[in-house]
Amino acid sequence: MLNNVKREIPKTIPGFGDVIPFKGVWQHMPMIHTAPVSLVPSGKGTVKKLHSIEQALDACELKDGMTVSFHHHLRNGDGVLNQVMEAIDARGLKDIHVAASSLFPVHAPLVSLMEKGTVTRITANYMLGPVAEAISNGKLTYPVVMQTHGGRARAIEVGDLSVDVAFIAAPACDLAGNLNGVEGPSACGSLGYAVPDAHYAKRVVAVTDHLVPYPANPIEISQEWVDFIVEVDSIGDPEGIVSGSTRLTRDPLGLNIARKAAQAIEASGLLVDGFSFQTGAGGVSLAVAAYVREIMRQKKIKGSFASGGITGYMVDMLEEGLFRSLLDVQCFDLQAVNSYKQNPAHQFMSASMYGNPHNRGAVVNQLDVMILGATEIDTDFNVNVTTGSTGIIMGGSGGHSDTAAGSKLAIVTTQLLRGRLPIIRDKVTTVTTPGESVDLLVTERGIAVNPRRKDLEEKLNEAGIPTTSIHQLKQMAEERAGTPDPVAFEERIVGVVEYRDGTVIDVIRQQKQHFK
Amino acid sequence: MKGLRRSMLFVPGNHPGMIQNADIYGSDSIIFDLEDAVSLQEKDSARLLVKHALRKIDFGETERVVRINPLDTGCGTQDLKMMVAAGPDALMIPKATARRLIEADLMVGEIEAALGGNRQPLAFIPIIESAVAVEEINELLKASSRIVAALLGGEDLTADLGIQRTKAGDELLYARSRVAMACCACGVDAIDTPYADTMDDEGLAKDTAKGKTVGFTGKAAIHPLQIEVIHRVYAPSEAEIHEARQIIRAMKQAEREGKGAVAVDGRMVDAPIILRAEKLLQQAKAMGVHDMTDNVNGGA
Numbered sequence: 001m002l003n004n005v006k007r008e009i010p011k012t013i014p015g016f017g018d019v020i021p022f023k024g025v026w027q028h029m030p031m032i033h034t035a036p037v038s039l040v041p042s043g044k045g046t047v048k049k050l051h052s053i054e055q056a057l058d059a060c061e062l063k064d065g066m067t068v069s070f071h072h073h074l075r076n077g078d079g080v081l082n083q084v085m086e087a088i089d090a091r092g093l094k095d096i097h098v099a100a101s102s103l104f105p106v107h108a109p110l111v112s113l114m115e116k117g118t119v120t121r122i123t124a125n126y127m128l129g130p131v132a133e134a135i136s137n138g139k140l141t142y143p144v145v146m147q148t149h150g151g152r153a154r155a156i157e158v159g160d161l162s163v164d165v166a167f168i169a170a171p172a173c174d175l176a177g178n179l180n181g182v183e184g185p186s187a188c189g190s191l192g193y194a195v196p197d198a199h200y201a202k203r204v205v206a207v208t209d210h211l212v213p214y215p216a217n218p219i220e221i222s223q224e225w226v227d228f229i230v231e232v233d234s235i236g237d238p239e240g241i242v243s244g245s246t247r248l249t250r251d252p253l254g255l256n257i258a259r260k261a262a263q264a265i266e267a268s269g270l271l272v273d274g275f276s277f278q279t280g281a282g283g284v285s286l287a288v289a290a291y292v293r294e295i296m297r298q299k300k301i302k303g304s305f306a307s308g309g310i311t312g313y314m315v316d317m318l319e320e321g322l323f324r325s326l327l328d329v330q331c332f333d334l335q336a337v338n339s340y341k342q343n344p345a346h347q348f349m350s351a352s353m354y355g356n357p358h359n360r361g362a363v364v365n366q367l368d369v370m371i372l373g374a375t376e377i378d379t380d381f382n383v384n385v386t387t388g389s390t391g392i393i394m395g396g397s398g399g400h401s402d403t404a405a406g407s408k409l410a411i412v413t414t415q416l417l418r419g420r421l422p423i424i425r426d427k428v429t430t431v432t433t434p435g436e437s438v439d440l441l442v443t444e445r446g447i448a449v450n451p452r453r454k455d456l457e458e459k460l461n462e463a464g465i466p467t468t469s470i471h472q473l474k475q476m477a478e479e480r481a482g483t484p485d486p487v488a489f490e491e492r493i494v495g496v497v498e499y500r501d502g503t504v505i506d507v508i509r510q511q512k513q514h515f516k
Numbered sequence: 517m518k519g520l521r522r523s524m525l526f527v528p529g530n531h532p533g534m535i536q537n538a539d540i541y542g543s544d545s546i547i548f549d550l551e552d553a554v555s556l557q558e559k560d561s562a563r564l565l566v567k568h569a570l571r572k573i574d575f576g577e578t579e580r581v582v583r584i585n586p587l588d589t590g591c592g593t594q595d596l597k598m599m600v601a602a603g604p605d606a607l608m609i610p611k612a613t614a615r616r617l618i619e620a621d622l623m624v625g626e627i628e629a630a631l632g633g634n635r636q637p638l639a640f641i642p643i644i645e646s647a648v649a650v651e652e653i654n655e656l657l658k659a660s661s662r663i664v665a666a667l668l669g670g671e672d673l674t675a676d677l678g679i680q681r682t683k684a685g686d687e688l689l690y691a692r693s694r695v696a697m698a699c700c701a702c703g704v705d706a707i708d709t710p711y712a713d714t715m716d717d718e719g720l721a722k723d724t725a726k727g728k729t730v731g732f733t734g735k736a737a738i739h740p741l742q743i744e745v746i747h748r749v750y751a752p753s754e755a756e757i758h759e760a761r762q763i764i765r766a767m768k769q770a771e772r773e774g775k776g777a778v779a780v781d782g783r784m785v786d787a788p789i790i791l792r793a794e795k796l797l798q799q800a801k802a803m804g805v806h807d808m809t810d811n812v813n814g815g816a
Contacts (some may be wrong), residue, residue, distance in 0.1 A: 252541060252740035368612050444540045
């Protein structure tokens with residue numbers, strides 16, 4: 001059957017089950033019943049600290065076929081997922097479902113566990129590296145489920161993603177299970193993505209390398225959610241967790257695009273007192289922030305909040321008084337970690353508060369402007385950030401679809417040509433974010449407004465900002481670089497792309513091997 | 517609007533990614549470099565790349581210049597042969613002397629004649645980068661009618677002189693003044709040497725202003741982010757734009773009334789002043805000061 005973004009989706013996908021096809025942004029809004037949580041009460045005098053991960057597996061009665069979950073705040077420095085999976089492998093468990101909010105190159109040992117059948121299911125919001133490549137090459141028994149940050153929180157809260165044991169990497173933890181991300185050798189700041197797991201998993205194990213006296217201060221995830229505590233030598237490599245500082249790009253192409261995006265934001269009429277803003281940590285995104293900052297200074301605009309993954313650059317804007325508050329689901333650098341620790345205006349938010357479409361209202365719905373990237377964008381403004389030009393998984397929505405849907409103005413910034421590859425296509429290889437939720441495309445050779453947003457086009461033109469059609473931009477790129485052939489795939493489905501509301505927006509098929 | 521040369525951006529001739537995007541940064545000219553930016557083993561591939569780029573890619577209003585290798589090398593002659601056929605707007609000729617420019621003029625003339633057709637004669641932009649070239653600058657600029665501008669090459673010139681190139685650039689004062697003066701005398705654009713530190717916008721602005729003060733009409737850039745700084749320095753001021761508007765209005769009114777002489781505020785205005793006013797408004801338009809220039813045209 002064809003879904004709302006004209007993708008052919010099977011009614012049932014083996015290993016995934018029955019499919020609800022994507023119906024459109026904000027079209028699937030059922031009455032919600034959150035999942036019941038079964039728990040084992042801890043009475044007075046209960047000792048939660050266990051000796052080892054192995055002992056935690058016993059205490060949680062982990063069995064074949066169960067689901068274990070992990071958060072990705074330690075990013076490519078994470079040591080917890082690999083330690084837990086090694087212990088699971090050592091006891092010969094099979095058919096384990098790994099529900100990690102994101103997977104990075106450091107998680108490469110999962111590949112051999114996939115090949116052995118220890119791991120047969122994976123759910124993630126973003127993945128990059130050997131695991132993603134192995135999945136694209138058909139090495140996982142069942143299709144990977146790619147979610148969004150808000151969609152994962154939704155899935156856990158309603159029981160679509162039922163977690164048996166959540167292993168929560170805890171940079172600091174006390175003996176009752178209160179934990180935070182701001183202390184210890186692996187401090188990473190906000191632990192926003194771990195909250196749904198802590199609240200809804202049947203068993204919760206905090207894995208820490210930094211035990212602190214009771215009570216931990218601050219408390220991000222509190223003791224009533226934590227069953228067990230395991231102390232290990234190290235939960236991660238600080239080098240891979242947060243960068244020292246985030247530097248602004250000097251890339252002239254990126255700056256050219258960023259300046260155009262900032263001018264469009266100014267012309268949109270949204271850049272007034274109370275302005276709210278989110279952008280990623282990439283070069284162009286930060287450069288947009290730099291130009292927006294300049295406009296805010298000149299016009300003496302005081303914004304309400306910036307949100308999402310937070311960088312030192314956003315911290316500077318907060319401290320300069322350009323925003324009243326930061327809402328932080330994840331810290332990207334040490335400056336953000338320190339600010340989060342010390343500044344009460346730098347506030348915590350959980351993954352659900354950030355982007356869950358089926359709670360009583362998420363932060364993304366308050367966003368004025370969101371800056372997004374794209375691996376590909378098609379002439380219907382659908383965006384792919386899941387698969388690369390060869391069809392291999394090398395990303396995922398993360399918060400892309402959530403913020404696009406919620407914000408008043410969702411801007412995709414991208415080069416028209418990356419290397420020699422045109423980015424605008426007739427059809428994207430994989431739909432991650434529906435074009436319905438994307439308002440504007442900004443490239444080095446021009447700006448295209450989604451035809452749904454005539455109002456926006458008028459505002460830009462009134463401000464003297466020329467616009468063009470996405471078809472014309474596509475033609476400009478193809479005149480220079482030619483038209484790329486579509487990527488060839490095998491029939492087998494290796495991934496299901498879930499929209500944030502749990503409907504299926506696309507599937508990923510196995511990469512065709514040209515050089516066997 | 518070819519003709520303005522406030523900024524000329526060097527783009528390595530062996531870098532496809534930079535070539536395909538060379539026109540988006542707003543420089544008045546792009547210089548595809550086959551010389552210093554390209555190592556010896558890549559000379560032939562760069563030559564082919566630039567040839568195809570010139571033939572296939574529409575760079576819009578941006579002037580397309582190719583810096584070839586010195587003509588006393590084999591590479592230089594091969595560059596010249598292929599580039600004349602590829603049809604850029606101008607050739608930039610390094611290590612220029614009067615004698616070499618006469619030779620180049622003859623060679624290009626022969627190639628153009630052999631290619632046939634109704635060709636615009638290919639323009640030359642010599643690089644003044646030796647003591648000899650500075651001292652024979654007047655003769656050099658008259659060596660070929662193809663010359664439309666000259667670029668001062670500060671790095672090679674100071675090397676020739678055996679002196680240090682500094683950020684302050686005092687060592688170039690004589691050469692700058694002499695080249696700018698000669699270019700003005702010969703009616704060609706004077707392009708100032710590029711500023712080497714691509715991270716120092718303030719230093720670039722000062723250096724650019726120094727060149728403008730002694731009569732340069734533009735400056736070469738070695739990084740796209742230098743263009744905006746250069747344009748800012750070479751931008752006409754509001755007072756200059758206002759005066760130019762008045763001159764053009766007066767000129768158009770005189771035309772309508774059939775008067776030969778043009779006067780602004782009781783002061784007679786002659787042809788070179790009108791030409792300068794037109795050029796200045798052209799610059800203003802290139803800088804995005806649309807309203808003022810449009811008013812002039814619309815009000816005529």
